[in-house]
Structure formats: structure tokens, C-alpha cells
Amino acid sequence: MPRFAPPQRVLIVGAGEFGSTTALALARGAYKGHEHLITVLDRSPTPPATDAASYDYNKIVRQEYTDPLYANLAREAMIGWRGEWKEFFHETGVIMTARPAGVATAEKSYAVNFLPGMETPGKCARKLSGKADVQAQYGAGVPLGDFADCYAYHNECGGWAEAARATEAAVAKARAAGVTFRCGTAKKLVVNGGRVTGVVTEENADAYTADLVVLCCGSWTPTLVPDLKENLLPTGQVVGFVQLTPEEHERYKDVPVTMTALNGFYIFPPTATGLVKFAIHELGYLNPQAGYPSLPRTHLSRGYEMQSIPAHGHAKLLRNLAAVYPELAKKPFSASRLCWYSDRQSGDFLLDYHPEYNGTLFIGAGGSGHAFKFLPVIGGLIEQGIQGTMPQQYRDIFGYKSRPDRVDGRFEYSEFTRLDGDSKL
Numbered sequence: 001m002p003r004f005a006p007p008q009r010v011l012i013v014g015a016g017e018f019g020s021t022t023a024l025a026l027a028r029g030a031y032k033g034h035e036h037l038i039t040v041l042d043r044s045p046t047p048p049a050t051d052a053a054s055y056d057y058n059k060i061v062r063q064e065y066t067d068p069l070y071a072n073l074a075r076e077a078m079i080g081w082r083g084e085w086k087e088f089f090h091e092t093g094v095i096m097t098a099r100p101a102g103v104a105t106a107e108k109s110y111a112v113n114f115l116p117g118m119e120t121p122g123k124c125a126r127k128l129s130g131k132a133d134v135q136a137q138y139g140a141g142v143p144l145g146d147f148a149d150c151y152a153y154h155n156e157c158g159g160w161a162e163a164a165r166a167t168e169a170a171v172a173k174a175r176a177a178g179v180t181f182r183c184g185t186a187k188k189l190v191v192n193g194g195r196v197t198g199v200v201t202e203e204n205a206d207a208y209t210a211d212l213v214v215l216c217c218g219s220w221t222p223t224l225v226p227d228l229k230e231n232l233l234p235t236g237q238v239v240g241f242v243q244l245t246p247e248e249h250e251r252y253k254d255v256p257v258t259m260t261a262l263n264g265f266y267i268f269p270p271t272a273t274g275l276v277k278f279a280i281h282e283l284g285y286l287n288p289q290a291g292y293p294s295l296p297r298t299h300l301s302r303g304y305e306m307q308s309i310p311a312h313g314h315a316k317l318l319r320n321l322a323a324v325y326p327e328l329a330k331k332p333f334s335a336s337r338l339c340w341y342s343d344r345q346s347g348d349f350l351l352d353y354h355p356e357y358n359g360t361l362f363i364g365a366g367g368s369g370h371a372f373k374f375l376p377v378i379g380g381l382i383e384q385g386i387q388g389t390m391p392q393q394y395r396d397i398f399g400y401k402s403r404p405d406r407v408d409g410r411f412e413y414s415e416f417t418r419l420d421g422d423s424k425l
């Protein structure tokens with residue numbers, strides 16, 4: 001028996017990956033035939049918002065999690081990427097590289113490919129033996145940096161997803177199914193008799209009412225639920241881009257995704273327009289604000305429209321870019337920005353009811369920089385959480401309180417940096 005079913009109304013706040021796929025899962029599940037009872041509210045009239053984590057050219061999709069729970073989930077998601085979502089998936093393969101300090105981590109990741117059930121027919125993972133073998137994966141016309149001399153393996157399984165387009169498609173599918181989308185910024189929860197009964201918006205103090213409110217606001221979630229300000233910490237991550245010439249694009253077009261174990265740098269193949277994106281998966285920057293350890297500061301924040309990144313973040317990106325593609329490091333960045341993770345110390349997502357409010361407020365957030373690859377399955381998982389049917393092993397890690405015994409690996413090689421107003425380029 002579902003906990004929520006027609007005629008109860010559901011309000012989902014936020015239409016990034018989490019919110020849009022939750023709407024879709026409910027519309028295909030308990031609300032099939034009653035999709036008009038689901039409303040999605042987003043700050044943007046054309047969600048996801050341009051400063052949302054899901055609004056991006058590309059995100060890595062891979063299944064090599066050393067934690068078997070995530071590995072199984074990622075494997076399930078990969079089936080979805082090769083099926084319903086294949087239009088947005090580029091299975092270019094992934095190279096994982098490591099300097100001595102990161103080899104043990106990379107080895108563990110490599111071994112996952114050979115666990116029962118993880119093999120993919122026709123796709124193999126293999127260790128690369130030296131510079132020439134690494135070079136062969138990129139093609140002779142692509143000059144490589146010193147990383148090519150390090151430990152490396154190549155996995156044909158995995159690649160990247162067109163994030164903004166895939167999320168827009170989830171929104172379009174939900175809309176086509178009959179879900180109502182509205183534009184507005186939720187300012188606060190409306191609470192009556194210990195139950196959340198809706199939200200009030202900033203624009204005109206309209207109240208949206210519902211029997212269940214699902215918050216999928218990514219890194220903005222603590223603005224509505226301040227008790228999550230530390231457990232869903234907004235952290236800014238530096239991202240850079242270079243624009244290839246048509247000649248460079250031709251030479252680089254078939255390169256794999258490249259990742260570096262134990263410093264978090266990763267770089268994508270060029271997009272269809274020759275744009276190469278690179279970033280660092282680390283603890284990142286904090287933007288302390290009154291009463292909050294950090295809140296997102298994006299190109300939509302007043303005074304930061306140009307979205308400059310801190311000088312030391314720029315230097316770090318450049319150093320790592322030079323170590324992979326020295327030729328591209330000589331080009332100017334065509335753009336750079338801070339992209340905001342919704343981080344939990346455990347690195348686990350938060351997919352659970354708020355402990356107060358009598359089961360009327362559900363939170364779907366805490367992507368911790370690695371949730372996009374789960375787009376084909378995350379909405380279904382959130383629906384299970386709402387309906388109380390989520391398998392116990394997932395409830396154990398996605399609960400409202402982080403498990404203290406689980407600590408994200410980034411704490412091993414990175415530290416928080418405070419983002420000060422004067423640290424712009």
C-alpha cells in the first residue's frame with residue numbers, strides 16, 4: 001500500500017536531476033492516470049536552472065564503485081543509459097591514471113570490473129603497460145603529458161552523459177505525462193499542526209499546498225531546511241573549459257574520459273562544438289554566510305554574474321590540464337565557473353523523510369558530486385523512499401543522519417578552502 005497515492009497532492013521543489021526524475025517515477029508509478037496531482041516548482045521557467053549542478057555539458061558515467069551498494073546501483077543505471085537514455089550517453093571509455101600515492105585506490109577500482117555480475121559483454125577493462133600503450137588509447141596526434149608514464153588502466157565500459165539535455169528530457173517526459181510545472185522560488189515551508197502543508201514563494205508569497213512536499217533543491221536545500229546546513233553542505237568546485245579549433249577538434253574527438261586517482265582531476269572528450277571541460281573533484285570552496293557555513297554563490301548571485309573562479313583554483317586546473325594535455329594548457333580558458341555540490345561527509349545521498357513533520361516532508365539531495373550517473377534510477381529510488389519500499393541496505397546509507405563510519409574519500413587528499421569575496425581572478 002503506497003504511503004502517498006491519489007487523491008493526495010505532491011509538491012516537488014526543484015527540477016534538477018533529482019526532482020525531475022522523481023516526478024517521472026511518481027507519474028509512472030502510484031500517480032499513473034492522476035499525474036495532474038503532482039506539481040514541480042523551480043526557480044527557473046525552463047528547468048534545470050542554469051546554475052544547477054545538473055545544468056552542464058557533461059558528467060562522468062561509470063560503475064566502478066568500490067562500495068558494492070553503489071556499484072550495483074551504477075550498474076543498473078548504466079543499463080538505463082544504454083536504453084531509455086541512450087541519446088544522451090557517450091560510451092567513450094574511461095582511463096584511470098594514478099601516481100604512486102593513488103595506485104592502491106586505482107587498483108581497487110580496477111578490481112570491481114571483475115566481480116561477479118559487473119562484466120559487460122563486449123566491453124573490457126585492462127591495465128595499460130607503459131607510455132606507448134597509453135598513447136594508443138588517445139591516438140598518435142594527441143600530445144600527452146607526464147601522466148602517460150604513470151599507472152593507468154582503460155575501461156571500455158563508461159563514458160559521459162549530456163547532463164543538461166538529459167535533465168531537460170526528464171522534465172519534458174514528466175510534463176508530457178501530465179505533471180504540472182511552475183516557476184517560483186520557494187522561500188519557506190508552510191507548517192500547520194506539525195505537518196508541512198506547502199511552501200511560500202519569494203516572488204509573490206503564493207502558497208503552494210500539498211499533502212507531501214519533496215525537496216530536491218540540490219545545494220540550496222539548507223535555505224529551506226536550515227538544520228541541514230552542515231549535513232548538506234554546499235561546496236563550490238572549480239570547472240574550466242577550453243575551446244578547440246576545428247583542426248584540434250578533429251585530433252581530440254575520439255579521446256576517452258581521463259581521471260586521476262587521488263587528486264580528483266578529470267577531463268572530458270570535446271563536445272560536438274569542440275568544447276573541452278575539466279574539473280577537480282575535491283572538498284572545494286565554502287562560501288560562509290550569516291548563520292550558514294556555506295551557501296551557493298553562482299552566476300545568478302548579485303555581483304558574481306561573471307562567475308570568476310579563485311586564482312588558486314585556476315592555477316590548480318591549469319597545472320593538472322598541462323599534465324594531461326600540455327598543448328591545451330597553452331590555450332586560454334574560454335570559460336570557468338564554480339559548480340555547487342550538495343555534500344555529505346559520508347558522500348552518501350540523502351533520500352529520506354525529515355524526522356519531524358509526521359511524514360509530510362521528504363528530502364532528495366546530497367548528490368555529493370557523484371549522483372548524475374544515477375539519473376536513470378534515482379527517481380525510482382526516491383519514489384521507493386517516499387512509499388517506504390526502499391530496500392534496507394539503501395535506507396541504511398541514505399538516511400537523514402549520515403552514518404559516522406562512512407567518510408568520503410576526498411577527505412584523504414583534499415581540504416576545504418574558504419571562498420572570500422576578493423579571491424576572484
Ligand SMILES: Cc1cc2nc3c(=O)[nH]c(=O)nc-3n(C[C@H](O)[C@H](O)[C@H](O)COP(=O)(O)OP(=O)(O)OC[C@H]3O[C@@H](n4cnc5c(N)ncnc54)[C@H](O)[C@@H]3O)c2cc1C
Binds near residue numbers: 013017219279369
Ligand atoms: C562541478 C560538478 C561536477 C559533477 N560531476 C559529476 C560527474 O562527473 N558524474 C556524476 O555522476 N555526478 C557529477 N556531479 C553531481 C551531479 O551533478 C549532482 O549530484 C546532481 O546534478 C544533483 O542534482 P539535483 O537535482 O540534486 O540538484 P540541481 O541539479 O542543483 O537542481 C536543483 C534545482 O532546484 C532548484 N531550486 C533550488 N532551490 C529552489 C527553491 N528554493 N525554489 C525552487 N527551486 C529551487 C534549482 O533551480 C535547480 O533547478 C557533479 C556536480 C558538480 C557541481
